[in-house]
Amino acid sequence: MTVNSESHAIESILHESRLFPPTPEFAAAAHVSGEAELDRLRAEAEADPEAFWADKAAHLHWFKPWDRVLDWNPPFAKWFDGGKINVSYNCLDRHLGSWRRNKAAIIWEGEPGDTRTLTYQQLHREVCLFANVLKKFDVKVGDRVAIYMPMTPEIAIAMLACARIGATHSVIFGGFSAEALRDRINDAGCKLVVTADGAWRRGTEVKLKAAVDDALTQTPSVTTCIVVNRTGSQIHMQPGRDHWWHEMMETVNDDCPASELDSEHPLFILYTSGTTGKPKGILHTTGGYLTQAALTTKWVFDMKDEDVYWCTADVGWVTGHSYVVYGPLANGATVLMYEGAPNFPEPDRFWQIIDKYKVTIFYTAPTAIRAFIRWGERWVLKHDLRSLRLLGTVGEPINPEAWMWYHQVIGKGRCPIVDTWWQTETGGIMISPLPGATPTKPGTATKPLPGIDIDIQTRDGRSVGVNEGGYLVIKRPWPGMLRTIWGDDERFRKQYWDEIEGVYFAGDGARRDELGYHWIMGRVDDVINVSGHRLGTAEIESALVSHEAVAEAAVVGRPDEMKGSAIVAFVSLEGSRTGNDELKAALREHVAKEIGALAKPDDIRFSDALPKTRSGKIMRRLLREIAASGVVMGDVSTLEDFSVLEKLRTDEE
Numbered sequence: 001m002t003v004n005s006e007s008h009a010i011e012s013i014l015h016e017s018r019l020f021p022p023t024p025e026f027a028a029a030a031h032v033s034g035e036a037e038l039d040r041l042r043a044e045a046e047a048d049p050e051a052f053w054a055d056k057a058a059h060l061h062w063f064k065p066w067d068r069v070l071d072w073n074p075p076f077a078k079w080f081d082g083g084k085i086n087v088s089y090n091c092l093d094r095h096l097g098s099w100r101r102n103k104a105a106i107i108w109e110g111e112p113g114d115t116r117t118l119t120y121q122q123l124h125r126e127v128c129l130f131a132n133v134l135k136k137f138d139v140k141v142g143d144r145v146a147i148y149m150p151m152t153p154e155i156a157i158a159m160l161a162c163a164r165i166g167a168t169h170s171v172i173f174g175g176f177s178a179e180a181l182r183d184r185i186n187d188a189g190c191k192l193v194v195t196a197d198g199a200w201r202r203g204t205e206v207k208l209k210a211a212v213d214d215a216l217t218q219t220p221s222v223t224t225c226i227v228v229n230r231t232g233s234q235i236h237m238q239p240g241r242d243h244w245w246h247e248m249m250e251t252v253n254d255d256c257p258a259s260e261l262d263s264e265h266p267l268f269i270l271y272t273s274g275t276t277g278k279p280k281g282i283l284h285t286t287g288g289y290l291t292q293a294a295l296t297t298k299w300v301f302d303m304k305d306e307d308v309y310w311c312t313a314d315v316g317w318v319t320g321h322s323y324v325v326y327g328p329l330a331n332g333a334t335v336l337m338y339e340g341a342p343n344f345p346e347p348d349r350f351w352q353i354i355d356k357y358k359v360t361i362f363y364t365a366p367t368a369i370r371a372f373i374r375w376g377e378r379w380v381l382k383h384d385l386r387s388l389r390l391l392g393t394v395g396e397p398i399n400p401e402a403w404m405w406y407h408q409v410i411g412k413g414r415c416p417i418v419d420t421w422w423q424t425e426t427g428g429i430m431i432s433p434l435p436g437a438t439p440t441k442p443g444t445a446t447k448p449l450p451g452i453d454i455d456i457q458t459r460d461g462r463s464v465g466v467n468e469g470g471y472l473v474i475k476r477p478w479p480g481m482l483r484t485i486w487g488d489d490e491r492f493r494k495q496y497w498d499e500i501e502g503v504y505f506a507g508d509g510a511r512r513d514e515l516g517y518h519w520i521m522g523r524v525d526d527v528i529n530v531s532g533h534r535l536g537t538a539e540i541e542s543a544l545v546s547h548e549a550v551a552e553a554a555v556v557g558r559p560d561e562m563k564g565s566a567i568v569a570f571v572s573l574e575g576s577r578t579g580n581d582e583l584k585a586a587l588r589e590h591v592a593k594e595i596g597a598l599a600k601p602d603d604i605r606f607s608d609a610l611p612k613t614r615s616g617k618i619m620r621r622l623l624r625e626i627a628a629s630g631v632v633m634g635d636v637s638t639l640e641d642f643s644v645l646e647k648l649r650t651d652e653e
């Protein structure tokens with residue numbers, strides 16, 4: 001793919017003609033069976049989108065029905081306004097009146113091999129207890145709670161407990177640093193933090209509580225910290241502020257009816273990277289979000305009561321929110337959860353887990369698939385994967401070669417693959433095959449789901465033709481959509497709604513082929529997708545510049561076979577400082593400390609100056625070209641100082 005930011009033309013060079021229709025057996029048993037039925041659902045949704053979504057929302061439990069399906073005051077939407085609902089009730093209590101009360105809700109395996117299973121009844125009890133712990137510390141409706149935890153059942157319990165009493169949770173991925181945690185806690189003004197002593201990752205302990213201690217020195221809003229005992233390592237407990245989870249759970253009873261909350265009550269904030277240095281707190285609310293999470297879980301994963309479903313995403317990302325916790329539990333599904341790394345103790349851990357628990361649905365990221373390919377088929381072949389019936393991917397475009405490997409080596413040619421396109425902002429899956437209906441093609445997420453109105457447009461809002469590249473936009477509000485950026489309605493409007501008039505701008509380039517299938521071509525803004533994690537280049541730049549040796553920095557992505565994108569940083573130094581390997585290492589560590597290890601530059605290049613326009617804007621396009629191929633092909637007429645380019649090029653040789 002090439003993106004030319006001047007003409008805004010996007011060209012695609014990928015052509016793929018292999019087509020994989022669902023088998024008749026899969027289609028016959030699926031919730032949505034055959035293309036004709038899917039087309040009928042699309043037409044129905046198209047004819048009356050509000051009636052379509054109202055029908056889907058009605059599958060949830062409402063304490064009080066809504067007055068209005070959609071109140072659309074662009075760009076602000078209210079879904080099912082006037083309705084009263086509770087997410088925790090829908091994920092738990094609703095199943096207790098049926099045989100599902102003794103069905104496994106969460107089957108968990110820790111990295112060291114310890115296991116736990118919680119039935120719906122047991123999970124409900126834990127959630128009620130923890131909700132009462134939150135209340136004991138004066139957490140009230142609308143208060144924000146930060147969750148910085150390992151992948152243990154307690155992370156789901158903490159989220160569901162917040163949802164139960166109407167506290168808004170903000171889960172911060174355990175790989176973020178103390179500084180990143182502090183900023184996110186302060187942005188949302190969290191009152192309480194839930195964490196653990198540590199997490200297990202590749203056999204070593206990730207020290208979560210130590211990072212929390214660091215962060216909490218500068219978070220005036222936090223009064224309480226609840227700590228799960230996971231690793232048993234020595235930690236500091238600050239009297240009056242810090243309390244052990246297991247001790248607090250013994251001080252409360254398990255009677256905690258779910259609060260009847262407004263449909264638009266804020267369910268969670270989840271921070272994601274944008275084009276400026278400051279992370280965006282994406283706000284999701286209750287009724288609409290759950291409607292879409294629940295429906296897409298049922299349709300896209302063809303979720304059945306017999307399934308053992310495993311989404312490998314960390315709960316710290318949106319995929320974990322919607323497709324580890326809320327969507328599956330709302331469907332009464334059995335969710336497998338695993339704490340650790342895919343290659344611990346050996347590169348067959350995932351296949352061993354699938355075999356051991358007879359996983360039927362497996363949802364992971366292309367970056368993981370590429371790692372499995374590199375580790376080799378022999379690790380897969382050691383295990384019996386016959387239980388699998390459906391595979392999924394998310395997070396970045398999957399290259400057709402990786403798709404074929406997934407299909408053949410993991411799915412043994414039997415399992416449909418759902419390539420699901422969506423974003424933190426969309427709340428739920430937007431473009432995806434339905435496994436019993438859509439003939440799939442390696443590399444494409446195929447078509448929008450019923451009720452989702454997607455187009456590919458030019459900057460000036462013209463729909464592009466077949467196989468012509470453009471910007472992916474969403475034309476109609478959808479129930480799971482973000483409601484705003486926490487505390488910043490103006491940024492919400494500017495970022496997503498002012499770019500192209502009248503539509504939501506997703507920040508991705510795409511094209512549509514002759515079948516109407518959507519090919520996502522990656523980000524077109526200053527966000528890079530590293531191993532399926534979105535990172536804002538501006539955020540990494542400001543981390544670099546905060547180091548005393550750095551005068552200026554520009555960060556770009558370089559296509560990388562394994563990670564999707566690698567991070568390349570161009571750095572100019574203060575005064576007479578000179579760059580060397582030692583400083584490179586120090587800068588990498590500095591970024592890890594400021595943001596987290598996931599943001600460490602793969603490549604740092606020192607330069608006296610960075611290429612700028614006459615108005616002083618860094619020309620990232622040129623840097624992208626230099627990072628990718630070492631040469632600049634595009635137009636350089638706006639460049640202020642040509643010698644800079646010359647230097648960057650020679651530096652590289």
Ligand code: WTA
Nearest residue numbers: 394395396397419420421422423424520534
């Ligand atoms: C990318 C993750 C191609 C895309 C759920 C999007 C994808 C960003 C796909 C959102 C896919 C996600 N094919 N690209 N199936 N899924 N993306 O917010 O660039 O972490 O804008 O949400 O990931 O990343 P986020």
